[in-house]
Amino acid sequence: SKFAMDKDVYQKDTQVGFTFTCPWFYDGYAFGGEPEYVKCASNLNGFFGNCNKLRICVHADEAYDAVREWFPASMIKMVPFESFYQSFKDGKCNVLSGLSIEISEAVVREKINSEDYYSIPSVWLSKVTTAAVTTEVDAEWSNFVKWVIQALFAAEARNITRENADSFTTTNVFGEQYQNMFRNAIKAVGNYGTILEEDPLTSLVPRPPIQEQNDGSTGLIYSFPFGEHSNVVGPEAAEGSVMKTIWDRGFIRCGVIIEENTTDWRLLGKEYCRALSASLFHGNASKVEFINVNSTINGYISLDRAEIDLLSGARVTLEADSKEPTTGKGFTFSLPYYYEDPQGESLQEGEFISGDSIGLVTREDDYPWSNFVFWMVPATFYAEEKGITKNLADEMPSINLFGKSLEDMYRHAIGAVGNYNEMYQKKWGVDGLSIMTRLGRNQLNRNPYGPQVKPMFSVR
DSSP states (O other): OBOOHHHHHOBTTTTBOEEEOSOSEEEEEEEEESHHHHHHHHTTOSSSGGGGGOOEEEOSHHHHHHHHTTSOGGGEEEOOGGGHHHHHHTTSOSEEEEETTTTSHHHHHHHHTOOSOOBOOSOOSEEEEEOOEEETTOHHHHHHHHHHHHHHHHHHHTTOOSTTGGGSOOOOTTOGGGTTHHHHHHHHHOOHHHHHHHSTTGGGSOOOGGGSBOOSSSOOBOOOOOOSOSSOOOOOOOTTSHHHHHHHHTSEEEEEEOOTTOHHHHHHHHHHHHHHHHHHTTTOTTOEEEEEESSHHHHHHHHHTTSSSEEEEEEOOHHHHHOOTTTOOOEEEOSOSEEOOOTTOOOOTTOEEOOOEEEEEEETTOHHHHHHHHHHHHHHHHHHHTTOOGGGGGGSOOOOTTOGGGTTHHHHHHHHHOSHHHHHHSOBSTTSOBOOOOOGGGSBOOSSOOOOBOOSSEEO
């Protein structure tokens, strides 16, 4: 399913949110077709010279909305998917707009059996991310699905295939009966790369760079689509919910893990707590109490006891996400906001590196609050991608998915703490002189996009 904020938080038709895994396929809407007119479309020129003959076929509502933003309706022809490729062959349009994989040269030539000159640009109009989706009411099942997909990513990173699947790690997190769950999944379908190679559609085209494994030398900072975020109005915070409790209390309680060598992400995590404060309290980033915890385990205990509303600076791990050993509870992680440099750890084959992805953590029993925290992270990524700084915060989109009262939540957040780069480059420390160096995976993944696949756990 297409992964976007509206489907995750509050889907208008069902009036509930859903739980999504990490995206397993990244794509975007693009143009393909006759080179002269692809150039017109890519330059957003439908008015000058021969470009006034531009005609664009689309088959999906999302593609139509993306194209309609730039071109008049008279240039756009909405057709059923069954006749999408034939319409291009019959000359009803000279450009196709759709997901880049479905309008790739190899796919189009197979569909219409043509050798006519055809081109497709490398830049996307908008992003589309695809992920597995489950209901929000069964966290254990959602976690099970999530980590099977993560295992497929990790298996490819370790060159583990069907043939040597038994070298992958086992786990008792979901019970002894499922201790071989990862091995069995890999034996059945192979690793992530195998799936792409054997899929009837993705096997037709070269593997795009964004679908490759990220080796740590390029950025993973990448926002997800918001979807229908302004026209759909979600419910206000319910009595007894974490958000309502925070409003009644008057401030957020943000747990901060204080351990050796956590300075970079600890301080960045505090900025995210300030951003959440600004979102909830109409631009006031000071409505937060920072509560230091001397270990990650004690942080989970405090979170489970509701002594804090969220925990910052925790490493994403299978155990903590699904069944943290000390509390026996699973927790919900945000999108990672910081990636550690693994620095070449030498571990036994098949052994986990216990997470080099740092995120914000909430309890699993309040989906709206977990969603609110989760989406704050990609919102700061989006702001950097679009060049929206503190001074331009009003350019952030309005969001009504958490109720009309929080419509300006991201404008308030970015206005208070800035975009991801501004947060990252802020002067830290008691002396105000230390500046974090932004390298590797903590860089922005820019269009045209580089490798975005990164297991939340790794095997070496």
